[in-house]
Amino acid sequence: MKKIIKKYLKIVLTKTNILPYINTFKKIYNKHKRLYKTKKETLKKLKQIRLYKSKNIYKLINNTKVEVDINNHFVYSIDTLKQPIETNRIIGNITVDYERLLNTSLSDFENENNKKLIDSLKRLINKIEKEIKNSNNKYKEKILENLEEIKTSKATTLYSGMQRILFYNQVLWQTGHRLNGLGRLDKILQSLYEQDIKKNILTKENTKELITDFYLTLHKYYWFKSNVLMGDTGQIIILGGKNDDDTYFYNELTYIFIETIKELQIPDPKILLRVSSNNMPKDLIELAVKCIQTGIGCPLFSNDDVIIPKLIDFGYEKQDAYNYVTAACWEPIIPKYSLDQTNIMTINFLKPFNKMLANEDLNKNYTIGEILQKYTNYLKDYCNEVFCTLNKIEWQFDSYLSLLTSGCELEDISIKGAKYNHYGVNSVGLASVVNSIINIKKFVFDEQKYTLEELNNARKNNFNERNDIVDVLKNTENKYGVDNEEIINLTNYITGFVDTIFSEYRNKFNGKLKFGLSSPSYITEAEETDASLDGRKDKEPFTVHISTDSSNAYTELIQFASKLNYSGHRFNGNVVDFIVAPDFIENNFQKFIDFITLSIKVGFFQMQMNVLSSKTLIEAKLHPEQFPNLIVRVWGFSAYFKDLPEEYKEVIIQRALKNEGKM
Amino acid sequence: MLITNIQRFSLNDGPGIRTTIFLKGCNLNCQWCANPENISFEKEKYIKNNIEGIYGKNVTLNELEKEILKDKIYYETGGGVTFSGGEPLLHINELEPLLKRLKKQKINMCIETALMVSQENIKVVLQYIDTFIIDIKILDTNNCKKIIGGDINLYMKNIQTIFEQTQQVIFRIPLIKPYTYNKQNLCKIYEFLDKYKPLKVEIFKTHNLAKSKYESLNKKMIKIEEEISKAEIEEIKTNIAKFNINVEICTF
Numbered sequence: 001m002k003k004i005i006k007k008y009l010k011i012v013l014t015k016t017n018i019l020p021y022i023n024t025f026k027k028i029y030n031k032h033k034r035l036y037k038t039k040k041e042t043l044k045k046l047k048q049i050r051l052y053k054s055k056n057i058y059k060l061i062n063n064t065k066v067e068v069d070i071n072n073h074f075v076y077s078i079d080t081l082k083q084p085i086e087t088n089r090i091i092g093n094i095t096v097d098y099e100r101l102l103n104t105s106l107s108d109f110e111n112e113n114n115k116k117l118i119d120s121l122k123r124l125i126n127k128i129e130k131e132i133k134n135s136n137n138k139y140k141e142k143i144l145e146n147l148e149e150i151k152t153s154k155a156t157t158l159y160s161g162m163q164r165i166l167f168y169n170q171v172l173w174q175t176g177h178r179l180n181g182l183g184r185l186d187k188i189l190q191s192l193y194e195q196d197i198k199k200n201i202l203t204k205e206n207t208k209e210l211i212t213d214f215y216l217t218l219h220k221y222y223w224f225k226s227n228v229l230m231g232d233t234g235q236i237i238i239l240g241g242k243n244d245d246d247t248y249f250y251n252e253l254t255y256i257f258i259e260t261i262k263e264l265q266i267p268d269p270k271i272l273l274r275v276s277s278n279n280m281p282k283d284l285i286e287l288a289v290k291c292i293q294t295g296i297g298c299p300l301f302s303n304d305d306v307i308i309p310k311l312i313d314f315g316y317e318k319q320d321a322y323n324y325v326t327a328a329c330w331e332p333i334i335p336k337y338s339l340d341q342t343n344i345m346t347i348n349f350l351k352p353f354n355k356m357l358a359n360e361d362l363n364k365n366y367t368i369g370e371i372l373q374k375y376t377n378y379l380k381d382y383c384n385e386v387f388c389t390l391n392k393i394e395w396q397f398d399s400y401l402s403l404l405t406s407g408c409e410l411e412d413i414s415i416k417g418a419k420y421n422h423y424g425v426n427s428v429g430l431a432s433v434v435n436s437i438i439n440i441k442k443f444v445f446d447e448q449k450y451t452l453e454e455l456n457n458a459r460k461n462n463f464n465e466r467n468d469i470v471d472v473l474k475n476t477e478n479k480y481g482v483d484n485e486e487i488i489n490l491t492n493y494i495t496g497f498v499d500t501i502f503s504e505y506r507n508k509f510n511g512k513l514k515f516g517l518s519s520p521s522y523i524t525e526a527e528e529t530d531a532s533l534d535g536r537k538d539k540e541p542f543t544v545h546i547s548t549d550s551s552n553a554y555t556e557l558i559q560f561a562s563k564l565n566y567s568g569h570r571f572n573g574n575v576v577d578f579i580v581a582p583d584f585i586e587n588n589f590q591k592f593i594d595f596i597t598l599s600i601k602v603g604f605f606q607m608q609m610n611v612l613s614s615k616t617l618i619e620a621k622l623h624p625e626q627f628p629n630l631i632v633r634v635w636g637f638s639a640y641f642k643d644l645p646e647e648y649k650e651v652i653i654q655r656a657l658k659n660e661g662k663m
Numbered sequence: 664m665l666i667t668n669i670q671r672f673s674l675n676d677g678p679g680i681r682t683t684i685f686l687k688g689c690n691l692n693c694q695w696c697a698n699p700e701n702i703s704f705e706k707e708k709y710i711k712n713n714i715e716g717i718y719g720k721n722v723t724l725n726e727l728e729k730e731i732l733k734d735k736i737y738y739e740t741g742g743g744v745t746f747s748g749g750e751p752l753l754h755i756n757e758l759e760p761l762l763k764r765l766k767k768q769k770i771n772m773c774i775e776t777a778l779m780v781s782q783e784n785i786k787v788v789l790q791y792i793d794t795f796i797i798d799i800k801i802l803d804t805n806n807c808k809k810i811i812g813g814d815i816n817l818y819m820k821n822i823q824t825i826f827e828q829t830q831q832v833i834f835r836i837p838l839i840k841p842y843t844y845n846k847q848n849l850c851k852i853y854e855f856l857d858k859y860k861p862l863k864v865e866i867f868k869t870h871n872l873a874k875s876k877y878e879s880l881n882k883k884m885i886k887i888e889e890e891i892s893k894a895e896i897e898e899i900k901t902n903i904a905k906f907n908i909n910v911e912i913c914t915f
Contacts, residue, residue, distance in 0.1 A: 475714060483733055553673075588674045
């Protein structure tokens with residue numbers, strides 16, 4: 001790699017640490033690999049890569065190349081070959097204060113510290129203006145006005161406001177930020193929309209055209225913006241939501257945003273609908289379900305009735321809690337002024353459990369209570385290791401993000417932090433632990449079918465030639481996801497234990513640590529985790545978020561999820577994940593709407609649905625060319641099925657088969 | 664009480680979102696039965712994917728009540744509990760205390776029945792049940808006796824008794840050639856529907872989804888010799904609709 005870098009990157013490699021260069025280069029290389037067919041082609045392109053130090057981010061902006069479209073209402077251009085060197089972790093996965101940006105001009109931000117940066121942004125706008133002037137873009141007069149406005153005044157129309165959001169968003173990507181959320185756009189854009197409608201310079205139809213182009217514009221660099229997997233861009237738009245007087249906020253834009261994505265049928269950007277059992281219009285839920293019914297995997301439902309009180313209890317100010325958005329997947333965060341980093345890593349509940357099974361002398365006559373006690377000891381050690389990892393994190397100097405974050409005008413966000421500076425982790429393996437404990441209780445203690453040692457030996461051998469044990473362990477009625485007191489109490493006991501341990505943690509900004517029961521890592525973490533006493537074999541994927549591996553009734557899973565305790569530090573995204581057969585919603589539409597409406601009242605935390613049939617998926621796996629536009633929900637995002645690695649395709653197929661009762 | 668299954672989030676067994684209880688034991692023997700595990704009144708061993716199990720589980724009425732009430736909040740929009748089977752009306756004496764308690768708690772109750780049971784049972788159940796979901800199978804006396812082992816005269820008397828008290832009836836017609844789907848039987852069904860107008864009629868083709876259940880019991884499932892076409896089922900729908908009856912083709 002060093003050779004390639006020397007050859008293709010015209011940078012002076014000093015004797016200082018070149019690892020960040022290599023890592024940054026690798027990242028850019030891997031992304032461009034998605035775009036070009038051959039390695040040769042990719043490497044040729046990569047000759048043009050230029051990397052910049054984070055302190056000199058203005059130089060990067062100054063040197064950005066600009067391209068413009070001709071058939072788009074907006075201009076949006078990312079020079080994918082220019083990126084900052086990642087010497088430290090770049091703060092990402094947040095939503096900046098677009099509302100403030102709409103109401104302020106670039107000149108208003110200027111101070112002694114950021115002059116070079118502001119100048120570079122103005123220069124970038126000038127460069128785009130020049131390109132657009134020379135282009136055949138049919139909206140160029142309007143676009144020029146919109147761009148000029150960014151420099152000099154607040155946004156005056158919906159159209160110019162949207163262009164402004166896109167401009168600042170484009171620079172976020174340009175400067176190395178990933179998983180950039182868009183915020184509550186129906187709320188932020190409301191006054192501009194209403195004013196334009198009143199002035200008769202806009203109709204609902206025009207607005208739909210604008211939003212269509214807005215979506216397509218954000219979707220444009222799909223390959224570059226995608227993080228780990230294609231589709232994982234984190235471009236999330238938050239719609240609707242409870243007000244602090246307990247009324248429900250929504251407007252015409254809420255509907256238009258959903259209608260437009262429903263018609264466009266693209267997997268990214270994605271939308272999230274904040275729901276509440278108080279005064280939410282039924283036709284909004286109906287529209288959302290119709291959108292989900294198309295199979296694009298969104299909107300995800302986020303239940304304000306459950307989430308907001310948890311945010312307030314945790315310590316967010318009331319007005320901020322009511323204004324929450326989510327990070328790329330589901331993790332509730334406060335927009336505008338936060339450094340909340342909610343998806344730093346994944347904790348694996350099963351690792352300490354299996355470690356216990358491996359280390360302890362299982363010949364001893366332990367009671368089930370003692371086993372649980374031992375597990376929590378191992379879990380505590382595991383959490384302490386997590387804390388050590390978190391403490392080592394350094395954040396990259398970030399003048400651009402500081403500019404966009406209220407309160408960070410004078411000192412860099414990476415040093416001083418923002419108003420909120422909490423960390424968050426996701427989790428996997430809890431279902432495996434709960435089911436393992438229940439199995440030990442049933443088969444070792446109650447029924448005495450096996451000894452613990454016998455089970456553990458089979459487990460250590462990956463159940464080799466002991467499929468009889470796998471069948472027994474997997475086919476129990478009582479398991480994670482079942483609406484049963486024992487299971488729910490056990491689950492809450494374990495998360496409660498972690499909650500207590502986490503309450504001792506503070507990061508260097510004095511921020512706290514939260515966790516949730518969903519995670520993107522149900523495959524990658526599982527690949528590093530050996531077999532478990534729920535009958536799961538080595539490397540076999542974990543349960544996806546809050547779901548079951550059998551075809552339980554939807555109401556049962558919702559009741560289970562709603563009885564889990566999300567208080568304290570436990571609210572970092574808790575999504576119930578359903579597979580729904582395509583004609584199921586259509587055949588039972590009204591009853592399905594009742595189900596959603598009543599489930600909000602029952603109190604799920606979040607819910608997402610994948611509408612798909614195993615038959616289509618199996619065909620699409622065999623003949624990807626025949627299904628180029630088939631979209632599926634993966635973890636917290638939607639993607640084209642054809643773009644997924646085979647193991648992810650397989651997990652989705654298996655789940656669809658189980659849902660249809662075919663396994 | 665011997666049951667085989669409690670199915671929550673049941674959308675096809677009456678109005679709204681329901682919990683369906685499958686009671687074990689039936690006095691008929693329909694060869695196309697979709698729930699063969701509910702015919703015998705005894706527990707039955709089965710083997711499925713090499714795993715042994717038992718169809719049938721004894722539960723107390725208290726346990727049943729607890730399960731039914733778990734989804735109470737979902738019953739708000741017209742849903743409730745449905746007793747199915749087997750023939751649930753054969754268990755009515757055992758079940759009655761539970762029906763009484765559920766009635767007190769205003770839980771909507773449906774019963775899915777073939778109705779070939781003694782009139783006494785019907786009289787008991789009429790005080791509690793909100794909606795009857797009644798099968799229409801074979802209406803000819805001899806064929807009914809011969810093919811499914813049922814007493815059609817008893818059925819007719821029971822229909823009469825129910826319709827004297829309530830119109831809250833959904834008829835369900837399983838269509839299978841040549842047993843229920845034949846010219847003579849269809850004519851009788853139309854005549855019958857002209858006389859007894861229900862809330863709704865649900866018609867459906869019998870399916871082979873229960874095949875694995877038959878296999879698990881080491882029984883053979885009837886082979887459907889001639890499929891009913893879409894046009895044929897549509898024609899039946901049209902014919903029934905002529906009586907001003909709400910009719911629906913079901914796809915479960």
